[in-house]
Amino acid sequence: MAVETAEAPASASAREAPKAPGSLRDRPFTAWLFLAPYLALFVVFVLGPILLGLWISLHSWDFNLPRKPFVGINNYKDLLDPGSVSFGPFWNGMQATGIFTAASVPFLLAVPLGIALIMNEKFPGRNALRAIYFAPYVLGVAVIGVLWRFLLDANIGLVNFLAGLVSLPDDTAWLSSLPAAWVSLVWVTVWWTLGFNAVIFLAGLQDIPREQYEAARVDGAGAWQSFRNVTLPGLKPVTMFVTMITIIASANMFGQSYIMTNGAPGQETRTAIFYIAEQGLQTFEMGTAAAASWILTLTLMILSVAVFFIFRDKDEARA
Amino acid sequence: MSPTPRPTVQSTVPSALTRRRFLGLSALTTAALVTGCGGGQGVGGNEEGVGGFTGEYDGPALTLAYWNGFTGGDGPAMIDLVKSFNEEQEDITVESNPISWPDFYQRLPAATQAGKGPDVGAMHLDQLSTNAARNIIVAVDDVAEALELEEGDFAPAVWQPGIYNEKRYGIPLDVHCLAMYYNKDHFEKAGIDEPPADAASFDEACKKLQGAGYDTPFWMPNLWPAHIMFLSILWQSGGEPYAEDGSEATFASEEGVAALTWMLEQIEKGYSPPNVDADAQYLAFKNNKTSITWDGIWQINDLQATDMNYGIAPLPVIGNEIGSWANSHNFFLTSQAAGDQDRSDASKVFIAWMSEQSAQWSKAGMIPALNSAREEAAFKESPQYALLEQIDKLHFLPAVPGLGEVTPVTLETAVNKALLGQESPEEALSAAQEDATELMQKNLEKYGG
Known part of the structure; x- marks a missing residue:
């Protein structure tokens, strides 16, 4: 994403640049020289590992092991062959990742947006509240994982204890039954990371010109109509960015299930990254x-790409 | 690696005790040399660690990196041991680096391959073959020879699994097994005089405890240590989880299904609540919410630190005879250290010294591996002495490379599924057994070729 937005103004200014002697066009290496520090890091830490x-x-x-026999596409074939021993655990992991992503992304978009809208209003204690909502995000996954593992424990956890006090069912196995385990994982992730998305939404909200709201009010728009016709379109680029990084972050979920459920019940909450980490770093089946x-x-x-197109198409339709 | 022995003329070791000890050892140089030369043929390209260990070190002063996973109640005891070693030695300083076991097994191979690993360390018995096959650790036959260690000197069954491809890779420090911990106050209130020793008396005890108002006296975990409870009962019944040669898994046998069914029954009978989450059974026990729990003896120090009135006893016989799953901490030498004669010799001096401290190690809650050390007061006065009867009936997993990675994804998952009521014990175990056999076959190919 960042690359896309950075490129657009660069190429635009290049088009407008006068063809003066000594301009960048005549000395193509100058650009490369400026890019070199970043490119070096990119090649060593991103491109290199990808190709390796x-x-x-x-x-x-x-x-x-000294022997690392070449097996061609066999590793891929095994992962795609229902008869092989890696097929079950891997696709089980992909399914778990899919369930988690589908369940968490809507909440990770809607809840932070709502919080950003509130935080964008002027009221006493606003800065304190902003800090509070962002606070969990600074904690590490190990901290929040262990914390919630104990809070959500089926038999000795605080959550079930409190539920019992107010006569709600107090025997929900939050970490070892379905769908409760998914509810827990999604809840903890939303609680943990909503601050980050909220901050980005908030920045997006503050970029929407006040005049647009004023114009909407003059035209007789209520709160809901200004939200639909001013806020949402104004947030479109930000929303696309947040959607993409949230999908990617959710699809990379590992720590929460590793610490809180350890994949239980059975292997149901063992995500794809869980499987990959286990194969690569414990079994050393790096292939x-x-x-x-x-x-x-x-x-x-x-x-x-799909998300990108969904957002882009609507943009063009409206334009 | 040159097998040339270093001259052993003078000892720079200051302590008289250590000096005598090592002078005695150097008399065995010849024996060590024979082993050193005899073991010249590397298996699978393994680097030879048998460098004519002389029992003492007279090279330049150096610092050894020592990695271990003693991060729990056993940590302070190991720190004390390392401290006294460093005080006794002039030229060798050992720097201990405790890393929790799961991380330890991930980091050790990578660090050793990169030349940044330890010189010496301690790992579990069932991991030795895997790391030997991966060329992370080297054979230490000469240390065993120099210390005159033989199978008969150790607790039964702990000696053989340290041998891989006819070479010894670990010097056993301790054995640790499961024990039954019980709340003495609860037992007294329920009118139980002695810890139950078989399935019938166990059931009776649970009923009495329930009668005394302890509704869920025996919480059944479905994660750690559930699968080692399962293995213990399986072995008690005469079953075996894996073929000795690593060719197949056999834990879905009749005995296996019976063992898992018994575990499930404890939940069905209401002795345990369903869905016991990670560590909850132990925390509940510590907080007097349940009366009996089976756990490793490494928890002893943790319980000692509380003011709880607890008892410790061998696991009751659910199968046919007394027995428990067991593992053992073993000292090893890395291939990295083996490349340097000085580091290798110094490491071996450390291993030899540590192996003699087996009795002191009882303070870590462990059972000394050396028979002679179990005669010493340090062990006889320890809480784990109550398990003496069980020590002759310990069962270790076979020395099969890669087995440690098969168990979690097959057996552990099956036990979890069955105890959460997702699948019947038969279904869960047979599906996992099939997968385990396939993975083991793959491992045979991977490490054998």
């Missing part, structure tokens, strides 16, 4: 893990 991952995925790769990562990456790329 592709290479590893074509081998039976255990970095501890399989790399192949699985590639399948997950491709899926996410397709999804991102």
Whole structure:
């Protein structure tokens, strides 16, 4: 995303630049020179590992063993072959990731948007509240995982204890039954990360010109109508960005289920990243893990493109 | 690696006790040398660690990196041991680096491959073969020879699994197993005089406890340590989870199904609430909310630190005879240290010294692996002495490379599913057994070829 927005003004100014002697056009290396520090990091830490991952995925790769036989596309074939022993756990993980993403993304968009709208109003204690909503985000996944694991414990947890006090069912197995485990994971993730999305929405809200609201009011628009016709369109670029990074972050969920449910019940909440980490870093089946990562990456790329088009089409339709 | 022994003329070790000890050891140089030369043929390209260990170190002063996973109640005891070693030695300083076990097994291979690993360390018995096959650790036959250690010196069954491809990779420090912890106050109130020792008396005890107002006296975990409880009962019944040669999984046998069914029954009978989450059974026990729990003896120090009135006893016989799952902490030498004669010798001095401290290690809540150490007061006065009867009937997982990674994704999941009522014990175990066998076959190919 960041790349796209950065490029647009650059190419625009290049078009307008006068063809003066000594301009960047005559010395193409100058641009490369300025880009070099970033490119070096990009190649070493992003492009290199991606390509190495592709290479590893074509081998039976255990970095501890001297023999790393080339197996071609067999790792991929195994992951896609229902008869193989990796098929079940991997697709179970993909399914878990899918369920989590589908369940968490709507909340991670709607709740932070609502909070951003409130925080955009002027009222006493606003700054304190902004800080409070953002606070959980600064905690690490290990902290929030352990915290909620104890709070949500079926038998000795505070949540069930409090539910019992107000005569609600107090025996919900929040961490080891379905769908309660998903409710817990989604709830904890929303509680943990909503601050981040809210801050971005808030920044987006503050970028919407006041005059548009005034104009809407002059035209007789109520609160709901200004929200629909001014706020939402004004937030469109921000919403697209937040949607994409939220989908990607949700699809990469690992720590919460690793710590809170450990995949229970059975392997139901074992996500794709959980499976990949286990294969690659515990079993040292790095070939399989790399192949699985590639399948997950491709899926996410397709999804991102889809989101991009959904938002873009509507934009053009309106324009 | 040169097998040339270093001259052993003078000892720079200051302590008289240590000096005597090591001078005695150096008499065994010849024996060590024989092993050193004899073991020349590497298996699977393994680097040889057998470098004619002399029992003492007279090279330049150096600092050894020592990695272990003693981060729990056993941590302080290990820190004390390392401290006394450092005080006794002039030229060797050991720097202990405790890392929780799961991280330990992830980091050790990567760090060792990168040349940033430890020289020496302690790991579980069932991980030795995996790390030997991966060329992370090297054989230490010469240390065993120099210390005159033999199978008969140790608790039964702890010696063999340390051997992989006919070489010894670990020097056992302790054995640890499961125990039954019980709340003495609850037992007294329920009128139970002694800890139950078989299935019938266990059931009776649970009923009495319920009668005394303890509604859920025995919480059944479905995550750790559920699968080692399962393994214990399986072994008690004469079953085996895995074939000794690593060719197949056999835990879905009749005995296995019976073991898991018994565990499930504890929930069905209401002795345990359903859906016991991670660690809840132990926390409930510590807080007097349940009366009996089965857990590892490594929890002893944690319970000692409370003012709880608890008792400890061998696991009751649910199968046919007394027995428990067990594991053992073993000292190892890394391939990284084996590349340097000085570091390798110094590490071996450390291993040899530690192995002699087996009795002191009882303070960590563990059972000394050496038979002689179990005669010492340090062990006899420890709480875990109550498990003496069980020590002759411990069961270890076979030395099969890669097995440690098969269990979590197969057996542990099956136990979890069955105890959460998602699948019957038969279904869960047979599906997991099939997967486990397939993974084990893959491992045979991976590590064998």
